[in-house]
Amino acid sequence: MELLDNIGETLGGIWDTATAGGESWLNSWFDNEAEKVASAAPEENRKPQHQEPAQQPTGQPIYTMAPTNTALMLMGGGFVALAVVLLLRGK
Numbered sequence: 001m002e003l004l005d006n007i008g009e010t011l012g013g014i015w016d017t018a019t020a021g022g023e024s025w026l027n028s029w030f031d032n033e034a035e036k037v038a039s040a041a042p043e044e045n046r047k048p049q050h051q052e053p054a055q056q057p058t059g060q061p062i063y064t065m066a067p068t069n070t071a072l073m074l075m076g077g078g079f080v081a082l083a084v085v086l087l088l089r090g091k
Contacts, residue, residue: 054062 054064056062
């Protein structure tokens, strides 16, 4: 009987140690993941684009042309082509 009691106490101690170690490992893992999520906030880690212009791999800034409205240009070209066709057809 004494042997079974000793084995039971030993196994119980091993189990308690394993569960306590597992619990502390799990808590530290959750804390680490929470820190990763908190530090991934883009508003805190990135500069707004208007303060940091686009750059080439050499570090030189990229100068862009004035923005154009592509749809408006396509419609204007279509109207010009239509007018040319109508004028040529009338002759």
